[in-house]
Amino acid sequence: MAQEFSYEIIEEIVVLGENAKGWRKELNLVSWNGRPPKFDLRDWAPDHEKMAKGITLTNEEFGKLKKALTEMDY
Template identity: 55%
Template sequence: MADFKFEITEHIAQLSENKSGWTKELTKVSWNDRPASYDLRTWSEDYDKMGKGITLTDDEVRQLRDALNNLDL
């Protein structure tokens, strides 16, 4: 697997934590020195390891926000 760099530039929200200490978080992450984008994934306690996740643009986050606001929970 190819090496890549990442830097968490902003912690926005921690959504949950599992028994082993991994947290599911919404953050802003810069991947390979690119501009930071929104990122939703699980992280180890020390942020050294990560699970699969999704990366969203500003427009995608706006659309997701609007869709969530329309949910009848």
């Protein structure tokens, strides 16, 4: 049996891309089940009613990722 959960997109930060069906890869701040928001990267349906699997990052994890990306030579 699927477990119920709730989410609230607190802030839409950036849309990284969109596929032919209108699903968008987004980085957002999302509160899951009423908990403090986390950075969330995943594909969302156009109405934000459906989502694909994604990853969530705490502020500390996001800070480390941001630092690593800034230091990259690409």
